[in-house]
Amino acid sequence: MISLPSTDQIILDCRRELLEVIGPEVHTEAGKVSVQMVENVLRNAAQRAAHEIAWMRDETVAMEAYAADTLAALPSAPGVAAALVALNDGPRQSLHLQDMARVYSLAGEALSCALEAALAAGHQELSSRASALLGDRSANEVQIMGEWGFVGRG
Amino acid sequence: MHDLEAMPARLEAFLATVRPNDTAKVHSYELMTGGYSRVMGRAEVQWSNGVTETLVLRGDPPPEKTMLVTDRDAEWAVLQCLSKVNTVAMPAALHYDATGEHLGTKAIVLEFCAGPSLQSQLGKLLASDTPADDPRCLSHRDAFVDTMARVPQVDLAVMPTSMVRPANWDSYMDTTNALWSQSERTLVESNPTMRYLGAWLDAHRPPPMDLVLQHGDLQPANILLDPIDGSHRLIDWEYAHIGDPREDLGWYVVYSASSLPSLYGPDPEAFLARYRQRTGTSELQVNQATVGYFSVVSAVKVFSGLVAAASAMGEGKSNGVMTMYNINAATIGHMNFMAGCNALAEPLDALRSMHQQMMASA
CATH class of the missing domain: 3.90.1200.10 (Aminoglycoside phosphotransferase (APH), C-terminal lobe)
Incomplete structure (x- = not known):
């Protein structure tokens, strides 16, 4: 396959076409709002295309480690063991996007069960660590978002 | 509400059912921007007595376009109750197509407020x-x-x-x-x-x-x-x-x-x-x-x-x-x-x- 221009470059070029060629021809208020929204979504999609596989892989490793550590500290934590088994049974060797997303979601479920147990038990160190993991996750989301504000409101 | 060409006639027929002693002519109908969750429409109406009125229609988007699910029946019930007390000022809630039979989707008809948000x-x-x-x-x-x-x-x-x-x-x-x-x-x-x-x-x-x-x-x-x-x-x-x-x-x-x-x-x-x-x-x-x-x-x-x-x-x-x-x-x-x-x-x-x-x- 021809890999360059990369997917994110292609999407950003579509965005340029939208802004420079299509947008000026749109004259209704609803149409203009729609163009602004599509422009934003294309920017988001380009950022995801460029980085999401790496981000999901890195976060999955961290989430799995957290769940395993929680299970060691709180062996009766509800759902954590089963969630780790499900994660282990997931399509972990595949790099296809749907499979990556599936494994990422399974790791998220393991993290969720673990952090619920940590907060309910008042386990300070594990609670803080969960918060830090979610902070890292949020930082990636913010990179996808870029500049954003409501359009068409008010 | 979603079929812009059909809406004037549909709205006229609906208004005939809620105000049977009057006849309404809908001169224009257009979608409004400003809300993300519901579809909003604005209609210019002239009644048989010569009075003109702007109405706002608030209904559900098509199911495949629905982003936030809320209940029009519940909203209409709240609006009716709030209308009976003057604690909070709001546009008058005038009519309700509770089945969507007339307006194509469950829709509340409201008084239009001319001012900005x-x-x-x-x-x-x-x-x-x-x-x-x-x-x-x-x-x-x-x-x-x-x-x-x-x-x-x-x-x-x-x-x-x-x-x-x-x-x-x-x-x-x-x-x-x-x-x-x-x-x-x-x-x-x-x-x-x-x-x-x-x-x-x-x-x-x-x-x-x-x-x-x-x-x-x-x-x-x-x-x-x-x-x-x-x-x-x-x-x-x-x-x-x-x-x-x-x-x-x-x-x-x-x-x-x-x-x-x-x-x-x-x-x-x-x-x-x-x-x-x-x-x-x-x-x-x-x-x-x-x-x-x-x-x-x-x-x-x-x-x-x-x-x-x-x-x-x-x-x-x-x-x-x-x-x-x-x-x-x-x-x-x-x-x-x-x-x-x-x-x-x-x-x-x-x-x-x-x-x-x-x-x-x-």
Whole structure:
């Protein structure tokens, strides 16, 4: 396959076409709002295309480690063991996007069960660590978002 | 409501059923921008007696375009009850197509308010770099607080019997905090932030308050200004419910973080002092920490709607660019809620201790 221009470059070029060629021809208020929204979504999609596989892989490793550590500290934590088994049974060797997303979601479920147990038990160190993991996750989301504000409101 | 060409005739036929002694001619019908959740239409109508009128139609979008699911029957019931009391000013709720038989979707017909929204007025001040302590900004802030403070003063006895009435504050918080986890479990993919928030809210409850009416989406885009005197008309009651009075405060803090200018951010203490003065609440109950807590609580329904819409799209059940556009609001929510949890844990625990000491000494 021809890999360059990369997917994110292609999407950003579509965005340029939208802004420079299509947008000026749109004259209704609803149409203009729609163009602004599509422009934003294309920017988001380009950022995801460029980085999401790496981000999901890195976060999955961290989430799995957290769940395993929680299970060691709180062996009766509800759902954590089963969630780790499900994660282990997931399509972990595949790099296809749907499979990556599936494994990422399974790791998220393991993290969720673990952090619920940590907060309910008042386990300070594990609670803080969960918060830090979610902070890292949020930082990636913010990179996808870029500049954003409501359009068409008010 | 979605078929623009057919709508004039459909609306005329509907108006004939609700006002059988008059005949209406619909001269124009167009979609309105400004709302994300419902479809809004505007119609210019002339009655047989010569009177002309502008009507606003508020209905559900097509199912595959629906981003946030709310109940038109419940909203109509709330509007009818609020119309009987003058506690909160709002556009008159005139008619309702309860089946969608006439207008193509369940739709509420409302009085048209000619004035701008408070959000658009604030936007103009923002665009001209007006400082937050300018008298015009302070005047808007005070009027906004006053409108917000009127909602919890609505007598619950007049509200629809169909409205959920929680047994007490604790059971209400049990149910509300659990929504984060319950909503997350319906999604096509996991969302650990939602699960964290539900667990965190349960671990850090603030002092309780009496349950009251809450608007559920009280923000400047949902306030229309009277073109003559600038008085407020509060619209979009689809999320109205009986809940904790700090929910509307908290939701505004969430909303204003992504829709500037904020009337709260420049001087939260002045904002809250006026609210307390208008509602007779105490500083132990209404303060920056408790409002921060309820910014997380109040966001669950709208937030869950946003991520559920993306989830449905992920399953191939819906489409629409607005869904993915608005997922950025979920990103802002994740970021702000986590920052809030980190900052609020200690002050909330201190407030709860103070409240428990007061209860013990009483």
